[in-house]
Amino acid sequence: MPKTITIAPVTRIEGHAKITIHLDDRGNVSDARFHVNEFRGFEKFCEGRLMWEMGGITSRICGICPTSHLITSAKAGDDILAVSIPVTAEKLRRLITLAQWIQSHALSFFHLSSPDFLLGFDADPATRNIFGLIAKDREFARRGIRLRKFGQEIIEVLGSRRIHTPWAVAGGVREPFEQAKRDYLLAWIPEAKETVLLALRALATIHATYERDIPNFGNFRSLFVGLVADDGALEYYDGKLRIMDGGGNVIADKLDPHEYTQHFGEATEDWSYLKFPFYKPLGYPKGMYRVGPLARVNICDYIDTPLAEAERKTFKAMAGDAEAVNNSFYFHYARLIELLFAVEKTEMLLNDPAILGTNVRSKAMINRSTGIGVSEAPRGTLFHQYWVDENGVLQKVNLIIATAQNNLAMNRTVRQLAMQYIDGTTITEGILNRIEAGIRCFDPCLSCSTHAAGQMPLLLQLIDAGNRVVSEVRR
Amino acid sequence: MTRTLIIGFGNTLRGDDGAGVRAAERIAAEVPGAEVQTAQELQPELAELMSAYQRVVFIDASLRTTTLVVTPLEPSVVSSLSGTHAVTPEGLLALCGALYRVLPRQTMLIEIPAFACALGESMTEATARMVDRCVACVADILAGRPTPELPLTSSPPSSIA
Numbered sequence: 001m002p003k004t005i006t007i008a009p010v011t012r013i014e015g016h017a018k019i020t021i022h023l024d025d026r027g028n029v030s031d032a033r034f035h036v037n038e039f040r041g042f043e044k045f046c047e048g049r050l051m052w053e054m055g056g057i058t059s060r061i062c063g064i065c066p067t068s069h070l071i072t073s074a075k076a077g078d079d080i081l082a083v084s085i086p087v088t089a090e091k092l093r094r095l096i097t098l099a100q101w102i103q104s105h106a107l108s109f110f111h112l113s114s115p116d117f118l119l120g121f122d123a124d125p126a127t128r129n130i131f132g133l134i135a136k137d138r139e140f141a142r143r144g145i146r147l148r149k150f151g152q153e154i155i156e157v158l159g160s161r162r163i164h165t166p167w168a169v170a171g172g173v174r175e176p177f178e179q180a181k182r183d184y185l186l187a188w189i190p191e192a193k194e195t196v197l198l199a200l201r202a203l204a205t206i207h208a209t210y211e212r213d214i215p216n217f218g219n220f221r222s223l224f225v226g227l228v229a230d231d232g233a234l235e236y237y238d239g240k241l242r243i244m245d246g247g248g249n250v251i252a253d254k255l256d257p258h259e260y261t262q263h264f265g266e267a268t269e270d271w272s273y274l275k276f277p278f279y280k281p282l283g284y285p286k287g288m289y290r291v292g293p294l295a296r297v298n299i300c301d302y303i304d305t306p307l308a309e310a311e312r313k314t315f316k317a318m319a320g321d322a323e324a325v326n327n328s329f330y331f332h333y334a335r336l337i338e339l340l341f342a343v344e345k346t347e348m349l350l351n352d353p354a355i356l357g358t359n360v361r362s363k364a365m366i367n368r369s370t371g372i373g374v375s376e377a378p379r380g381t382l383f384h385q386y387w388v389d390e391n392g393v394l395q396k397v398n399l400i401i402a403t404a405q406n407n408l409a410m411n412r413t414v415r416q417l418a419m420q421y422i423d424g425t426t427i428t429e430g431i432l433n434r435i436e437a438g439i440r441c442f443d444p445c446l447s448c449s450t451h452a453a454g455q456m457p458l459l460l461q462l463i464d465a466g467n468r469v470v471s472e473v474r475r
Numbered sequence: 476m477t478r479t480l481i482i483g484f485g486n487t488l489r490g491d492d493g494a495g496v497r498a499a500e501r502i503a504a505e506v507p508g509a510e511v512q513t514a515q516e517l518q519p520e521l522a523e524l525m526s527a528y529q530r531v532v533f534i535d536a537s538l539r540t541t542t543l544v545v546t547p548l549e550p551s552v553v554s555s556l557s558g559t560h561a562v563t564p565e566g567l568l569a570l571c572g573a574l575y576r577v578l579p580r581q582t583m584l585i586e587i588p589a590f591a592c593a594l595g596e597s598m599t600e601a602t603a604r605m606v607d608r609c610v611a612c613v614a615d616i617l618a619g620r621p622t623p624e625l626p627l628t629s630s631p632p633s634s635i636a
Contacts, residue, residue, distance in 0.1 A: 045594075056488075111519065130519070130570070131552050131569070131570075131573055134570075134573045134574060135573075138573075138574065141574065142574050142575075145519050145520050145522070145523065145574065146520075146523070148519070148520055149520035149523065152518070152520060
């Protein structure tokens, strides 16, 4: 008799979601779906607001990556004003974008995923959390919190507050930087670098410990999408779009982000509020692609900081003949490589005298009726497009969020894990946690992607064809 | 004088929900000796800051009350696990103890009644009056004066074995 297993909501992610696992008459997994069941409608209620307000409004989409929305919104504003922003302003925007990567990636690795890795997927869920992690290795946990704090300190120093700073504006940034603040932040660099290197060593041990589990964590070929610099370097603020297939072949390159609608479509399903973006030339759902750390480290030709570049080479060596690392578990590795890059690059920017320039804003009136901003948020490529009237009043808004772009791949990952671990009779808490951990590889931010927040205990239900609950597991 | 950290939190774009932040900003400007942090949401790294203080006062808006309420807080591991966007005051206290082996001698939560949390930056008159009362209450607490809202408080241990 067909049954459905429901994991609702999924824990240690940002926002509300549930997983359903559908079994056939023989108890084999026939399908699995990752449902996002929250809706906030930012795109709609922004209509009628002034374009200048969008940084402040869209940064409220999320408490984790508000700065990414702020910067991308400001870039869409630059486009509407038709201005080139001052050099110092771009460097400062780059600095705060890296700070966003540091705080978000540190949160993902140390707070959300490390409890699984250091305590074990099968550990008691009552202790498989940040407090269990502290009990196991207090210094590791403290360092993780300090690293996240470093990212937040940069944001606060630049933008006067840690969350939802209104500091970046269309045309540049509100205020120049100060030497004393620069020196304060530079003093954090050695500790931050040491912590990331510690995390990388820990992850190498984790790879060995979970050698048998890792091949099941979303290990399939897909496209990878992200920005790269003109010379092919890892990019985070600007650049052009590159698309690579699962064999490591670049199938499209130097795509103008302004033309994103030519390349990407958005499908919907009636069982999730999260859209399903796809690569148009391959259609839906064949045009499945991944964004974020795994994609970015795969598609770039090199990383222009020495320690991160050395790690990238080790990462790419894992790809073997495919020349692209296809296993979603290695999102974690790519995330730490980016974390290292972000710390190294932050040091470079802080030591750049131009960052202390005082010309930080270009001013202009509304010069275009539409503007597009794109940047690499921690979870992947983020697009904002605004349509305005002659007074800058928003007529329409389109936001394409990183997590949504990973939606097809997250569903595929859940399906692969369910098929590997569930036989219809043996459903342990550890198996459920592995399925959730498959989602956590992507570090999804559902607040952003449905434009939702919150979390509740995990519930799994086995439901038969008669819609009766035949088994239930609750945390 | 007991070194005190005031943490006002809430969303100032959601009407009365920003009352904690508004009150903390007023306290920073009007109450001598107050050390103030404001936040949209409580984040784990605040635990390190809290570990340096003998007293921590959280101020938040609340839909559960129609009067200003002051509640002594105890660490709670469970409540801290309710989300990843934000930590609860009790969870933050537990995190402070677990990470730094130290707790403020006294921690309390002041809840300011909220009546309307729609989009907008202005508060209702009723909440604004309670913000006034909160500022006066914190001034009394910092000065060591009795205040009607503060019941007898328990004092958690200053260190954890």
